Amino acid sequence: MSSLKKYGFIFIILVLAVIFAGCTKEKAPEEKMYTVLEKVVKAEKVFEEQQNPLVALEKKEKGIYDQIIELGMKEYDQIVKLSDEALVLVDQRKELMDKETNSIKLSEKEFSKAANIKDKLEDPSLRKAANDMYETMMNRYEAHDELFTVYNEALKNDKTLYEMFKNKNLPLEDLESQVNKLNETYKRIFNANEKFNMLTEQYNDKKLLFYKQAGLNSSN
Numbered sequence: 407m408s409s410l411k412k413y414g415f416i417f418i419i420l421v422l423a424v425i426f427a428g429c430t431k432e433k434a435p436e437e438k439m440y441t442v443l444e445k446v447v448k449a450e451k452v453f454e455e456q457q458n459p460l461v462a463l464e465k466k467e468k469g470i471y472d473q474i475i476e477l478g479m480k481e482y483d484q485i486v487k488l489s490d491e492a493l494v495l496v497d498q499r500k501e502l503m504d505k506e507t508n509s510i511k512l513s514e515k516e517f518s519k520a521a522n523i524k525d526k527l528e529d530p531s532l533r534k535a536a537n538d539m540y541e542t543m544m545n546r547y548e549a550h551d552e553l554f555t556v557y558n559e560a561l562k563n564d565k566t567l568y569e570m571f572k573n574k575n576l577p578l579e580d581l582e583s584q585v586n587k588l589n590e591t592y593k594r595i596f597n598a599n600e601k602f603n604m605l606t607e608q609y610n611d612k613k614l615l616f617y618k619q620a621g622l623n624s625s626n
Contacts, residue, residue, distance in 0.1 A: 435523050435524075435526040435527045435528075436527065436532070436620040436621075436622065438523045439520060439523050439524065439527075439536065439616075439620070440617075440620075440622050442516060442517065442519045442520045442523065443517075443520070443613060445516045446513050446516045446517050449509060449512040449513040449515075449516050450509055450510065450513045451509070452505055452506070452508070452509035452512075453505075453506050453509035453510055453513070456502045456503070456505050456506040456509075457506075459502055460499060460502045460503065460506070463495050463498055463499050463502065464499065466495060467492050467495040467496065467499070467564075470488050470491055470492045470495070471492065473488055474488050474489065474492075474571055482574055485571055485572070486571075486572050488571075489568040489569070489571045489572050490568075490572075492564075492568045493565060493568050493569075496561055496564045496565050496568070499561060500558075500561050503554065503557055503558070503561075507550070507554050510547065510550050513547075514547045517543055517547075520536070520540055521540065523536075524536035524537055524540055529619075531619065532616070532619050532620055535612065535615055535616045535619050536616055538612050539609065539612040539613055539615075539616050542605060542608050542609045542612055543605075543609045545605050546602065546605035546606055546608075546609055549598065549601045549602040549605050550602055552598050552601075552602075553595065553598040553599055553601075553602050556591065556594045556595050556598050557595055557598075559591055560588065560591040560592060560595055563584070563587055563588045563591055564588065566584060567581075567584050567585065567588055570584055
C-alpha cells in the first residue's frame with residue numbers, strides 16, 4: 407500500500423470515528439426527561455378519549471334510573487325492560503373504565519423511567535423541580551388506583567340494584583338499603599375523582615415549571 411493510500415485510509419477512519427461519536431453522544435438528563443414526559447402524554451391519549459363517552463353513558467343510565475323510580479312496581483314489564491337496558495350500559499361503562507385504566511398504567515410504566523433520570527440533573531433547583539413533579543405524579547397514579555377500585559365497586563352495586571328492580575317480590579327495605587349503599591359509593595367516587603383531578607392539575611403545573619427552568623418547550 408502506498409503512503410498516500412495509507413494516509414487516505416487513516417483519514418477516512420478518523421472522519422467516520424468523529425461522525426460515529428457525534429451520533430452516539432449521550433443525551434443530557436434534561437433531554438431524556440423531556441422524552442419520557444412527552445411519551446407519557448401519548449400514553450394517556452386513550453385515557454382522555456374515554457372521558458366524554460363515559461360521562462355520556464353515566465347520564466344515560468341516570469335517566470333510566472329516574473324513569474324506573476317514577477314508574478313504580480305497577481309498570482313491572484317496563485321496569486324489567488329499562489333495567490336490562492341499564493345493565494348493558496353498566497357493562498359499557500366497565501369497558502371504558504378498563505380502557506382508561508390501561509392507559510394510565512401505560513403512562514405509569516413510561517413515567518417510571520424518570521426515576522433514574524431526575525437524580526442525574528446537575529442543577530439543584532432543576533433537580534428539586536423534577537422531584538416535586540415526580541412525587542406529585544406518583545400520588546396521582548395512586549389516586550387513580552383508588553378511583554378505579556371505588557368505581558368498580560359502584561358498577562357491581564349498580565348491577566345488583568337493577569337485578570333487584572326485576573324482582574317483583576323484592577322487599578322495599580332491601581331496595582332502600584341497596585340505594586343507600588350505592589349513594590355512599592358514589593360519594594366516594596366523587597371525592598376520589600376530585601383528588602385525582604387536583605393532582606392532575608398540580609402535576610401539569612409542576613411539569614410546565616420544570617420545562618421552563620430546563621428551557622424546554624411542551625408539545626401540549
